Amino acid sequence: MERSFEPPQRILMGPGPSDVSPRVLAAMARPTIGHLDPAFVELMTEVKSLLQYAFRTKNQLTIPISGPGTAGMEACIANLVEPGDSVLVCVNGVFGGRMATMAERMGGVVHRIESPWGEPIDLAQLEDALKKHPKTKAIAFVHAETSTGARSDARGIASLAHRYGTLTIADTVTSLGGIPLEVDEWSLDAVYSGTQKCLSCTPGLSPVTISERALSAIRARTHPVVSWFLDFGLVMSYWGEGQKRTYHHTAPVNAIYALHEALLVLREEGLEKAWARHQLNHEAFRAGLAAMGLELLVHADHRLPQLNAVRIPADVEDAIVRRAMLYDFGIEIGGGLGDLTGKIWRIGLMGFASNPRNVYRCLSALAACMRSSKHVSTADEGLAAAKAVYVAASRA
Ligand SMILES: *Cc1c(COP(=O)(O)O)cnc(C)c1O
Numbered sequence: 001m002e003r004s005f006e007p008p009q010r011i012l013m014g015p016g017p018s019d020v021s022p023r024v025l026a027a028m029a030r031p032t033i034g035h036l037d038p039a040f041v042e043l044m045t046e047v048k049s050l051l052q053y054a055f056r057t058k059n060q061l062t063i064p065i066s067g068p069g070t071a072g073m074e075a076c077i078a079n080l081v082e083p084g085d086s087v088l089v090c091v092n093g094v095f096g097g098r099m100a101t102m103a104e105r106m107g108g109v110v111h112r113i114e115s116p117w118g119e120p121i122d123l124a125q126l127e128d129a130l131k132k133h134p135k136t137k138a139i140a141f142v143h144a145e146t147s148t149g150a151r152s153d154a155r156g157i158a159s160l161a162h163r164y165g166t167l168t169i170a171d172t173v174t175s176l177g178g179i180p181l182e183v184d185e186w187s188l189d190a191v192y193s194g195t196q197k198c199l200s201c202t203p204g205l206s207p208v209t210i211s212e213r214a215l216s217a218i219r220a221r222t223h224p225v226v227s228w229f230l231d232f233g234l235v236m237s238y239w240g241e242g243q244k245r246t247y248h249h250t251a252p253v254n255a256i257y258a259l260h261e262a263l264l265v266l267r268e269e270g271l272e273k274a275w276a277r278h279q280l281n282h283e284a285f286r287a288g289l290a291a292m293g294l295e296l297l298v299h300a301d302h303r304l305p306q307l308n309a310v311r312i313p314a315d316v317e318d319a320i321v322r323r324a325m326l327y328d329f330g331i332e333i334g335g336g337l338g339d340l341t342g343k344i345w346r347i348g349l350m351g352f353a354s355n356p357r358n359v360y361r362c363l364s365a366l367a368a369c370m371r372s373s374k375h376v377s378t379a380d381e382g383l384a385a386a387k388a389v390y391v392a393a394s395r396a
Helices: 022-028 038-055 069-080 094-105 123-132 154-163 212-219 232-239 253-269 271-291 318-329 356-369 379-395
Strands: 061-066 086-091 109-114 138-142 167-171 190-192 205-210 307-311 344-348
Touching (some): 038 253, 069 167, 094 138, 138 154, 205 212, 205 253, 271 379, 318 344
Parallel strands (some): 086 109, 086 138
Antiparallel strands (some): 061 205
16 A cells, blocks of 8 residues: 655765755745745745855846756756757766757757766867857856866866857856856856755756857747747846746746755855865765775866765775665765766765765765775775864864
8 A cells, every 4th residue: 555655764875866955845845826826926936146156147047947957957958059059069978968968859969078077177178160150159167067077167168168159058057056156257058957966955946047149149049949838039028127927837836945045045145155065075975985086087186075975995886886886874875877877876975965965974884884894994094084184174
């Protein structure tokens, strides 16, 4: 007989979703009201301005798309890419590959710029491609590649885009709230994110922000956007200012409560403080891993603090450790994707889950689950090394 679902207790330290703050869960459980209720309309206005804060932008079109990160990706690509448009897509992991496929489905002429997984996008290679394809309409790239743990130089890519007169489509699903992201200062054009990574909200919404330049390109389209649901022109008539709001779809009302609360949590902490917290917890975790004999996949210059790609020692069985982490310790970590399957774990320290307690817990659980490995030292060494990082930071 089916009964109410009681989820097991977990600590979410994978590539997302991350642990959701109890404040956000409480907000989500509040009574549903109508999506055209004046109180809800006011809430929508606040969500837009809180998103402008998180994205560091004044873009008017800054809203959550009703759908997961992938919906924001599809919205940005569907609105900017018309049949026959030339698009450069930077691919250094799973999500860049997904953007390329989508742009092709929209009829774009896609040129892939491939970098090895675990490395950032190569700017010299990108510039060569821009010279070779002077009619490029947009460069699509992933700021924080969650499949590998590599950070790309979003500012550098945007500045190349401006020099060559093209637009940028930026995936910031894992970067928003976790590492510096400056939409206006860097002049990014079509930017989408997700709620379940460093914002520590429930999955299912995709914040997007669109520059004036990108809006002009959308207005100049000669073909209608293939997706009715994701057409920014129509979405704006629903999320736009004032009394003129027209029905487009029913916003996921309670999910918007949750996002509002998650953004309040972020603003109360302060963006810069949130970035610094992610960095510090990453440094402590990294020091702990190193003391235990474990290495990271990505070079120090390009590491994401919120997503640690840890190399699995040769004598350790990936699936056994992940299962023990989950069932014995209640800690979810992620496996590798594609060629990295069985070679790395993806350990997230995202949003609400990025805290010292999780760093210590994860280090000791990992050591326990890998006791049989010749390559892994005891938890004591890892915990002491992590502790030393926190102590040094508190004295600084
Ligand atoms: C998680 C993620 C996505 C997809 O988000 P969903 O909410 O799963 O659709 C896209 N890009 C990156 C970089 C991600 O980490």
